[in-house]
Amino acid sequence: MANKSADLRQKDVAALEGEVKELQRAHFGLRMQKATQQLSNTASLRVTRRDVARAKTILAQKRAESSSK
Template structure:
């Protein structure tokens, strides 16, 4: 599980990379579930929420930089 405080310390590029890697991990877990190789199905929920958390902080940082640019 990714902590929000850890994500807030990253810049926009690092957050975008984090979202991509979490999405790749989530895809892998979904494929494992489809082939019935996934024993811990709760990990799908955790990665989905981590993606949402990272995307939320990314949107906040983008809005913050956009408001500073004005």
């Protein structure tokens, strides 16, 4: 987990925004698979949801840091 955070913290704001969009797209795909009962590993929903939250948190921190300067 710390490894994912460290990787995200090295990215700039534009790259983080792209990462958030990509993670949200992946999460949406998993939700659709679950709705059509094609998803066997439902734990992956939790993992992607938390990845989205982690990326959004770091993005918000970077935006706050850049606006305070």
